[in-house]
Amino acid sequence: MLSRLSSISDSVNGPILFIAGTSVVMLVGITAVMIYFTIRYHRRRNPHPEDIHGHRMLEIVWTVIPTILAFGFFWYGWEGYKFIKTVPEGAMEVQVTGRMWSWVHEYENGVQSAELYVPVNKPVKLNLVSQDVLHSYYIPAFKVKQDAVPGIPDLFLWFEAYQTGVYQVFCAEYCGLSHSAMWSKVHVVTQDEFEEWLRVEGEKVVQIQQAAESGEGENLHILGEALSKSKGCNACHSIDGTRLIGPTYKGLYGKTETVVTGGQEREIVVDDAYIRNSMLKPTDDIVKGYQPLMPSQEGLVNESEIKALTAYIKSLQ
Amino acid sequence: MSDHAASASHGAAVRHGTVPNAADVDFYHFKGRWSGIFAWIFSTDHKRIGLMYLVLMLTFFTVGMTLGFVIRLELMAPGKTIMDAQTYNAVFTLHGVIMVFLFVVPGLSASLGNFLLPIMIGAKDVQFPRINLFSWWLFLTGGLMAVTALFTGGGPPDTGWTFYAPYSIRTGTNVTLAAAAVFVLGFSSILTGLNFLTTVHRMRAPGMSFFRLPLFVWALYSTAWLQVVATPVVGITLVLIMVERSFGIGVFDPVKGGDPILYQHLFWIYSHPAVYIMILPGLGAISDMLAVHARRTIFGYGFIAMSSVAIALFGSIVWAHHMFISGQSLVANFVFSLLTMIVAIPSAIKVFNWVATLYKGSIQLETPMLYTLAFIFLFMIGGFSGMMIGVLSVDVHVHDTYFIVAHFHYIIFGGLGFAFFGALHHWYPKMFGRMYHQVPSKIAWFLTFVGFNVLYMPMFIMGWEGMPRRYYDYLPEYQKWHVVSTIGSWIMISGILLMFWNLLRSLKTGKPCRELDPWGGGRTLEWTVPSPPPLENFDKIPTVTHGPYDPDVPEHK
Amino acid sequence: MSGHSIALTAHKDYRGSKIGIWLFLITEITLFGGMFLLYSIYRSEYAQDFHHAAAELNTLVGTINTLILLTSSLTMALSIAAVHHGNRKLSLWMLAITVLCGAGFMVNKYFEWGAKFHHGIYPGSEYLLAHPKGEVLFYGLYFVMTGIHGIHVLVGMVLLTVMFLKVMKQPNAKVSFVAGHGLGEIEGCRMAFVDAGGKVVWKGDEVDGSIERIDVKTKYWPVKKRFHVADFNQLENSGLYWHIVDIIWIFLFPLFYLIT
Ligand code: HEA
Ligand code: HEA
Ligand code: CUA
Numbered sequence A: 001m002l003s004r005l006s007s008i009s010d011s012v013n014g015p016i017l018f019i020a021g022t023s024v025v026m027l028v029g030i031t032a033v034m035i036y037f038t039i040r041y042h043r044r045r046n047p048h049p050e051d052i053h054g055h056r057m058l059e060i061v062w063t064v065i066p067t068i069l070a071f072g073f074f075w076y077g078w079e080g081y082k083f084i085k086t087v088p089e090g091a092m093e094v095q096v097t098g099r100m101w102s103w104v105h106e107y108e109n110g111v112q113s114a115e116l117y118v119p120v121n122k123p124v125k126l127n128l129v130s131q132d133v134l135h136s137y138y139i140p141a142f143k144v145k146q147d148a149v150p151g152i153p154d155l156f157l158w159f160e161a162y163q164t165g166v167y168q169v170f171c172a173e174y175c176g177l178s179h180s181a182m183w184s185k186v187h188v189v190t191q192d193e194f195e196e197w198l199r200v201e202g203e204k205v206v207q208i209q210q211a212a213e214s215g216e217g218e219n220l221h222i223l224g225e226a227l228s229k230s231k232g233c234n235a236c237h238s239i240d241g242t243r244l245i246g247p248t249y250k251g252l253y254g255k256t257e258t259v260v261t262g263g264q265e266r267e268i269v270v271d272d273a274y275i276r277n278s279m280l281k282p283t284d285d286i287v288k289g290y291q292p293l294m295p296s297q298e299g300l301v302n303e304s305e306i307k308a309l310t311a312y313i314k315s316l317q
Numbered sequence B: 001m002s003d004h005a006a007s008a009s010h011g012a013a014v015r016h017g018t019v020p021n022a023a024d025v026d027f028y029h030f031k032g033r034w035s036g037i038f039a040w041i042f043s044t045d046h047k048r049i050g051l052m053y054l055v056l057m058l059t060f061f062t063v064g065m066t067l068g069f070v071i072r073l074e075l076m077a078p079g080k081t082i083m084d085a086q087t088y089n090a091v092f093t094l095h096g097v098i099m100v101f102l103f104v105v106p107g108l109s110a111s112l113g114n115f116l117l118p119i120m121i122g123a124k125d126v127q128f129p130r131i132n133l134f135s136w137w138l139f140l141t142g143g144l145m146a147v148t149a150l151f152t153g154g155g156p157p158d159t160g161w162t163f164y165a166p167y168s169i170r171t172g173t174n175v176t177l178a179a180a181a182v183f184v185l186g187f188s189s190i191l192t193g194l195n196f197l198t199t200v201h202r203m204r205a206p207g208m209s210f211f212r213l214p215l216f217v218w219a220l221y222s223t224a225w226l227q228v229v230a231t232p233v234v235g236i237t238l239v240l241i242m243v244e245r246s247f248g249i250g251v252f253d254p255v256k257g258g259d260p261i262l263y264q265h266l267f268w269i270y271s272h273p274a275v276y277i278m279i280l281p282g283l284g285a286i287s288d289m290l291a292v293h294a295r296r297t298i299f300g301y302g303f304i305a306m307s308s309v310a311i312a313l314f315g316s317i318v319w320a321h322h323m324f325i326s327g328q329s330l331v332a333n334f335v336f337s338l339l340t341m342i343v344a345i346p347s348a349i350k351v352f353n354w355v356a357t358l359y360k361g362s363i364q365l366e367t368p369m370l371y372t373l374a375f376i377f378l379f380m381i382g383g384f385s386g387m388m389i390g391v392l393s394v395d396v397h398v399h400d401t402y403f404i405v406a407h408f409h410y411i412i413f414g415g416l417g418f419a420f421f422g423a424l425h426h427w428y429p430k431m432f433g434r435m436y437h438q439v440p441s442k443i444a445w446f447l448t449f450v451g452f453n454v455l456y457m458p459m460f461i462m463g464w465e466g467m468p469r470r471y472y473d474y475l476p477e478y479q480k481w482h483v484v485s486t487i488g489s490w491i492m493i494s495g496i497l498l499m500f501w502n503l504l505r506s507l508k509t510g511k512p513c514r515e516l517d518p519w520g521g522g523r524t525l526e527w528t529v530p531s532p533p534p535l536e537n538f539d540k541i542p543t544v545t546h547g548p549y550d551p552d553v554p555e556h557k
Numbered sequence C: 001m002s003g004h005s006i007a008l009t010a011h012k013d014y015r016g017s018k019i020g021i022w023l024f025l026i027t028e029i030t031l032f033g034g035m036f037l038l039y040s041i042y043r044s045e046y047a048q049d050f051h052h053a054a055a056e057l058n059t060l061v062g063t064i065n066t067l068i069l070l071t072s073s074l075t076m077a078l079s080i081a082a083v084h085h086g087n088r089k090l091s092l093w094m095l096a097i098t099v100l101c102g103a104g105f106m107v108n109k110y111f112e113w114g115a116k117f118h119h120g121i122y123p124g125s126e127y128l129l130a131h132p133k134g135e136v137l138f139y140g141l142y143f144v145m146t147g148i149h150g151i152h153v154l155v156g157m158v159l160l161t162v163m164f165l166k167v168m169k170q171p172n173a174k175v176s177f178v179a180g181h182g183l184g185e186i187e188g189c190r191m192a193f194v195d196a197g198g199k200v201v202w203k204g205d206e207v208d209g210s211i212e213r214i215d216v217k218t219k220y221w222p223v224k225k226r227f228h229v230a231d232f233n234q235l236e237n238s239g240l241y242w243h244i245v246d247i248i249w250i251f252l253f254p255l256f257y258l259i260t
């Protein structure tokens, strides 16, 4: 409960211990007095009440003491909060994008992943943006949380993990249907493991680029599959024909689809160009029977990634 | 109540009625222009309006509670238990909307407040009886609109009761109608507040100076100010949401340059004061009940009265403590956290004075007193947890987790809910002229109290462990607490059903209780009129010569 | 009737209803206050865009509308003053002009909005979306705030029309106090009685606690054309509402039209 898994823990644990401690003492004390009075002055024992109108000194005492305590609580919490909001020099930065209903983490070298990898004992700063509605990046184990707000670019949180392991990430701000499924993980690994991971992932990026350029089909769809996972497409698109928020990928390519374009229904055949446009400008054509919920991927996927994703969709017949 | 539903009429219509002798006929039996149900729904008598509010509110409350019960069933196990995610999201939204806007905000003030306020200040009615009836009709309309929102448009709204933009602009569900419903309800609440303020200013009996007002009246008075000043802000905010959805003006839509955080500010500028609109009448009722059942004067009357005003004042300037994590500036966080601490002081003053009121009293543990004591205990837990989340660094961790859910259920349900139940029992004989059955009422209290703690205490724990709120599905490690909590809800349900059943049954079978003052300790004016009160409350407007809780009321035996 | 019947007559308290209407005006102010808050925040955020967008509003139409509303405020006040002096005819004329001013205002607004729509400026229009965000917000706020203000003008017009009919048709419901009874209930009210020809017969100051009795000579008692005291009050309250609607416009006008 009062675990110390990150640098943030102390700023939360300290104040809560102090406030909860004080509160329990007061709660128990006041309740005890209340019960004592109720018994002692029960009508059976005390049939004749006495009217006491007040006591100035007492009033002062029980105004001043809670005031002091309350300011104490505040101050302690503020000190902790200042720490939470002060990012140490040299923290590793990761861009985090939230959208319905997945997180994407992007590293300085362009690697993107659905789950966060960080080295242990190193300050990490997450820059949070949202593409659609409010989300909130919450790592309970590290006791840190920050909303991601569309249109506001400079929101962040930071932490330094103290122990290797895998920790849960939640979305803590209500964001619609699959809010409770908007999970991710933090993998806290050693510095070496982290660098290795980053290198391998970086190579994949290069591979995709090369594959896309050379148009090597085989490889491409496997990379597309990885991309679809890391970019959170699978939150809304199934590959086995089940209907999720969006249409399934299965059998999508080449099929004739009814879409609504600017209020007009029309039929289209799903091809490369259509899929590309569906990713970049999803609101142009809305598949009939679905809501315009798909977040635009503009700026989040590059041309080679689009090719890989298309190849992946193509492969799912 | 039905056996009393004889015809009667009031206000403007009164003049057409026949008045054998106004003082002898209670307000149920007064014959006026209308009869049957119309004698109620067209009545401008504050007592009838109060009872009509009570009936409507309890109806909505039952719906809200049933939804709460359904939430608990769904959360018994991770994954799908009894409904799908979309339904779940609609269910907690409606649960919140109904509980807040249809139950606790009108709450004690529109129901018992309407019934008691004029009597307590020695008046025959409120200042604007017809506006009073109109606000009841608005309340009914708003309630029906909220219900209609379930079955029309894109289905029940799924935004949470806070309607946060931009999700509330995007979602295809019927948010527009729900927001319109809340707007209408807000209007109703404003009119009630306006009515009460004017009534307290203009209609006090001779000698009833402000510092001779019962504390319940003080609380209603402070509440009314909040209603009048704060409600229009949420009204306009929701209108903006509706306009935004229909026409896309852009003020809250980040795509068009709007700022979602501003929406939150506007929403909480009302909705934080609204939580004090909810609790203040409860705090007032508790003071009155304590004085009666401890048979003595209130300790520190002036301090309790002024602390209601202070809560209303300070409560208006702390709204942004709901937004510590939203991305607002550090300065704002500093200021609002500090101010939040300050609201606790007037609450502290109240609690201490209540406890001191027990000292050298002559305490009888009637059911209302049991609710009162339970209230103080639960209110403290709710309040202390409020302090914890008002502290910045702690809120970073627990914001939007079950810790918050536990906080507000403790303070709303454990606070206002228990005060409400207590007040129902306390003024029951006055309202209906019958006494409820004692034993079941005490058993019901016990079950409710125990069930309550089993239900909500685990939420503090899982909240601290990181279980986010508004979650349809969760990790298995939280399940044990969810199960305990669900079991608690069953215990509490049995308590509450027993309570309602007992109160309803007693309308017919309860011992008739025609005494002026069945508790033998009532010193405020409502205990000087017959039970149930006559149409015009007072045969002759009384002249007040001393404070509300002081003895020697001449009419008092 | 007996003493009871007096107790049963609807309570009339003129100070009370003044308090009531003032409280209501407070709610109107907080209602618009919310939107003014939005306006000022967005304006400081997008100062430049707001200036550009405001340049496109027609200052002439705005000015005319401002003058119209100011005039209507004046005629409203004159109408109330006329009633106080027992001059029903003048009062009715002034009320009529007030309502007509309101109508003129709305017609102007109609054409103004129409012109904007014609240019493709309306919430969510393609034309707007192609412009900077600040301009979108400016017009969003412009349409909402003037729209809601317009609704208030309409409500005011309906209210004043009702008042017109009341003053015209039913000047003389019963005066519900008998000399020596219920005097306190008309405290704070000013009264005038006129005869059938509209001539003022009696004009009183505000009734205050120092007056112990008002004896109305029966000579004019049954005459039809006498004002019910309540109508003063309703008219005055409607007047207050109308003034607040004007005042809000006085704020809207410079914020939207004059900031270029
Ligand atoms: C009746 C309703 C009610 C009341 C009275 C309160 C009272 C208080 N609330 Fe609560 N609150 C809610 C209803 C209410 N709240 C709701 C519904 C939400 C959630 C909204 C949502 O997001 O859906 C919420 C959320 C909420 C938050 C936001 C949390 C978050 O989302 O992250 C905060 C943060 O500061 C807060 C604080 C407080 C405080 C400090 C008080 C104080 O007024 C409490 C004061 C009382 C005491 C302190 C106890 C008595 C005092 C003593 C016994 C003396 C000793 C005291 C000291 C030494 C300090 N509340
Ligand atoms: C007055 C306020 C009030 C009250 C009394 C309650 C009462 C209850 N609440 Fe509620 N609650 C809120 C206000 C309230 N709540 C608000 C504002 C929210 C936030 C919503 C949001 O996030 O937007 C919330 C959210 C909320 C959640 C969080 C949902 C989530 O975040 O995912 C949960 C979870 O357990 C919950 C549970 C309950 C339960 C079990 C009750 C119990 O008290 C209910 C007990 C049930 C009974 C006692 C039922 C008895 C009656 C019947 C079963 C009826 C039988 C039928 C007939 C006779 C016809 N509530
Ligand atoms: Cu994203 Cu909740």
Ligand SMILES: [Cu+2]
Pocket (backbone or CB within 6 Å): B271, B272, B275, B318, B319, B321, B322
């Ligand atoms: Cu609050």
